[in-house]
Amino acid sequence: MQDDTTRRQQKIGKQIVLPLSKAFEIAWKGIKIRLWRSVITMSGIVLAIAFLMSVWTSSVFDRSLRSVEPSDELYGLVQDVLEAEAIASGRQRIQCAIVEQERAATSVEHVTPGMRIRHFLDGEEAFRSLPVPADADAIAETLEGENPPHVMLLAGFPDVVSVEPVPRLIGDFVRGGGLLVAYGAEGLQDRPAPEQMPLARLLPASPGSGSFSAEGADIEPGQEFAQVLWQNHPGAAFLETSGKPKARALASSGGRPLGWMWQVGDGTVAWYAVDASSAQDVDVISWLLRGQTTQAAGEKERETTGLLVRLIARAVGKKVETGDMRGTWLVTLSLLVCVVGISNAMLMSVTERFREIGTMKCLGALDMFVVKLFLIESSLQGVVGSVAGALIGFSLSFVRALFTFHVKDVQTGEGFWLSLRYFPAATLLGWVGVALGTGIVLSVIAAIYPAIRAARMEPVQAMRAEA
Amino acid sequence: MAGTATTETEIAQQVVVRTKDVKKVYKMGKVEVHALKGITVEIEAGEYISIMGPSGSGKTTLFNMVGALDKPTSGQVYIDEVDVAQLDAYELAWLRCRKIGYIFQTFNLIPVMSALENVTLPMTFAGLTTDEARNKGMDLLDQVGLADRYDHKPFELSGGQQQRVAIARAMANSPSIILADEPTGNLDLATGKEIIQLLGEMNRKEHVTIITATHDIKMLSASDRIVWMRDGALAKIERRENLDIQIGSIEGDAEGGVEASLRGTGEREKEESTDESAEQ
Numbered sequence A: 001m002q003d004d005t006t007r008r009q010q011k012i013g014k015q016i017v018l019p020l021s022k023a024f025e026i027a028w029k030g031i032k033i034r035l036w037r038s039v040i041t042m043s044g045i046v047l048a049i050a051f052l053m054s055v056w057t058s059s060v061f062d063r064s065l066r067s068v069e070p071s072d073e074l075y076g077l078v079q080d081v082l083e084a085e086a087i088a089s090g091r092q093r094i095q096c097a098i099v100e101q102e103r104a105a106t107s108v109e110h111v112t113p114g115m116r117i118r119h120f121l122d123g124e125e126a127f128r129s130l131p132v133p134a135d136a137d138a139i140a141e142t143l144e145g146e147n148p149p150h151v152m153l154l155a156g157f158p159d160v161v162s163v164e165p166v167p168r169l170i171g172d173f174v175r176g177g178g179l180l181v182a183y184g185a186e187g188l189q190d191r192p193a194p195e196q197m198p199l200a201r202l203l204p205a206s207p208g209s210g211s212f213s214a215e216g217a218d219i220e221p222g223q224e225f226a227q228v229l230w231q232n233h234p235g236a237a238f239l240e241t242s243g244k245p246k247a248r249a250l251a252s253s254g255g256r257p258l259g260w261m262w263q264v265g266d267g268t269v270a271w272y273a274v275d276a277s278s279a280q281d282v283d284v285i286s287w288l289l290r291g292q293t294t295q296a297a298g299e300k301e302r303e304t305t306g307l308l309v310r311l312i313a314r315a316v317g318k319k320v321e322t323g324d325m326r327g328t329w330l331v332t333l334s335l336l337v338c339v340v341g342i343s344n345a346m347l348m349s350v351t352e353r354f355r356e357i358g359t360m361k362c363l364g365a366l367d368m369f370v371v372k373l374f375l376i377e378s379s380l381q382g383v384v385g386s387v388a389g390a391l392i393g394f395s396l397s398f399v400r401a402l403f404t405f406h407v408k409d410v411q412t413g414e415g416f417w418l419s420l421r422y423f424p425a426a427t428l429l430g431w432v433g434v435a436l437g438t439g440i441v442l443s444v445i446a447a448i449y450p451a452i453r454a455a456r457m458e459p460v461q462a463m464r465a466e467a
Numbered sequence B: 001m002a003g004t005a006t007t008e009t010e011i012a013q014q015v016v017v018r019t020k021d022v023k024k025v026y027k028m029g030k031v032e033v034h035a036l037k038g039i040t041v042e043i044e045a046g047e048y049i050s051i052m053g054p055s056g057s058g059k060t061t062l063f064n065m066v067g068a069l070d071k072p073t074s075g076q077v078y079i080d081e082v083d084v085a086q087l088d089a090y091e092l093a094w095l096r097c098r099k100i101g102y103i104f105q106t107f108n109l110i111p112v113m114s115a116l117e118n119v120t121l122p123m124t125f126a127g128l129t130t131d132e133a134r135n136k137g138m139d140l141l142d143q144v145g146l147a148d149r150y151d152h153k154p155f156e157l158s159g160g161q162q163q164r165v166a167i168a169r170a171m172a173n174s175p176s177i178i179l180a181d182e183p184t185g186n187l188d189l190a191t192g193k194e195i196i197q198l199l200g201e202m203n204r205k206e207h208v209t210i211i212t213a214t215h216d217i218k219m220l221s222a223s224d225r226i227v228w229m230r231d232g233a234l235a236k237i238e239r240r241e242n243l244d245i246q247i248g249s250i251e252g253d254a255e256g257g258v259e260a261s262l263r264g265t266g267e268r269e270k271e272e273s274t275d276e277s278a279e280q
């Protein structure tokens, strides 16, 4: 009684700031009691993050399983070509001969593009890589052997390609329906002058060197590849390429695409489209390989070379248009859904407690304490919801990837679960982190904003603002 | 602090709440509602004051100003001679925590907390340890007759019981003022009477100043003074002694009819409460 009397006489003091542990205690109690409401709020977060996560990780699986090292654009390009080849030829397994120059055995660190492509092909069970040393006998043996490859990959431009009988054999291989992919200009700088290296002339050693012009048309300097096009298609026009990523030259003749060049890492990939209707183009292949123009071959070439046109068209369409747009759109959409979903869930869970906030203020709660309470609560909900959402989303996309990338070896009948063998752990972990961060940050912001507003209000206002 | 202790008579004469020409205007678009049109009133420590008046006369609004729950448009509110408008956020929270206990028509218990937790929450804010708060909280629940329901959630309690918990909560930090806005508004006659009794008891035993806003005629008999409001202004202030003569003439028809029975219950209430205090 005496105590009470003295207290009533007390001058007005300052409210003490409660330790965070007290806020935690109260928040935790609240979550436990409001368990169902918390679960409903969290399910909003879970759904949003699961959606985000499945969209993101799906694209991670897609990209990483289609190319072992997604950073290297070369893989994507080769992948596209090989896929198209597989579709066009109806084969489930494609044998790829990679001609690569032997490096000095001592320097292991020296990784040639050929080695990296081989590594990539080994990852893709649908493609079998067959390394071929860059010597004339080995190439001849490979091309003339019992089981000739479907695709020949030229890594860089080994000298031996211009040593007979290799050019002839490669020419036959292409005419016989084989697909020749030449990539990488590595080592071209050390080569003899282009005059002695007819094949090398087709791949620009460095952009901007040399110049070429023909009547009625200006051609970008340094485009030796363009020269070949020009030679065979005097009516070809070189199109605006600024919108095409890394494409350096795009030529077309009468609306028909003819050739592209891509910058890939430090190297360049050149494509020359062969049209079955143009006998000259078939000659170009021979010209490419032998360094000279040959006479047009017969009907056979007309049939087989059609494939090459399709390959190129496919690769371009995928690279430039649909692929990127759809992915970006999906990711943007999923992010939007996530933002709206989480904000809505958290906003609801706070606004329905405005009255509670007002009451607490009447009982002597500091604004900061109220905010702390909601900060703790929303971050707990955010963490649990995001983790659950990330797990669910990941599982969904993993199962999808598992079945999408199931490859059967035609020769052995063995099945491969690519997603298990080449699990892109590091990239996925990164995305898990991003998804968790997104979920937690969003739920905290979405809850804290109304909580701060309510805490700042006069208690009466907060109590009246009934949700 | 012990040195500042004063005798009860001194407290009784001390003014705890003073309002000076308090006005409140609500702006709703182009319409201005003058909810309070300049209220000047003094309330002494230990008093039991009822603010009466028809619906919309500004009782709740005044109550919120006096309780430092809202800011007047103009005029001052002094609590213990301190201008509330001059207080910073920490001092305001301190004031709401220890100086004033609030009781609402809708009880406003925190729905997820048990009766005991509701009562101890203001003590937690005041910095009491969990054990101290628990002991004191059980004491208070015992005083309002709900010690055995300490672990029940508000939705497990009846309206009257919830209001008792709210009273215990209002008393948590031994405030000098209890503000009760229509504490019996949502309760039936008998339960309302109990609540009024309980408030009267707190007033007598703990010397808490009680300010209630009400339409409830039952409140009158417990009050020392009645502040009549009409249209945002003070109509008149009366002491209870003068009430019996006045009540008929002011309320006129309907409420005058229940006058007799009210006076009857008022007397009985007095007897009951003296009985109770004798028991303790």
Ligand SMILES: Nc1ncnc2c1ncn2[C@@H]1O[C@H](COP(=O)(O)OP(=O)(O)OP(=O)(O)O)[C@@H](O)[C@H]1O
Pocket: A464, B026, B027, B028, B033, B034, B035, B053, B054, B055, B056, B057, B058, B059, B060, B061, B062, B215
């Ligand atoms: N937040 C507000 N916004 C606008 N007008 C308000 C607000 N609160 C109260 N009013 C108005 O102020 C006036 C007084 O309201 P108040 O709630 O104080 O009346 P009351 O005497 O408590 O009535 P009741 O007995 O019905 O509770 C009313 O005209 C009301 O419409």
Ligand SMILES: [Mg+2]
Pocket: B059, B060, B061, B181, B182, B213
């Ligand atoms: Mg009211």
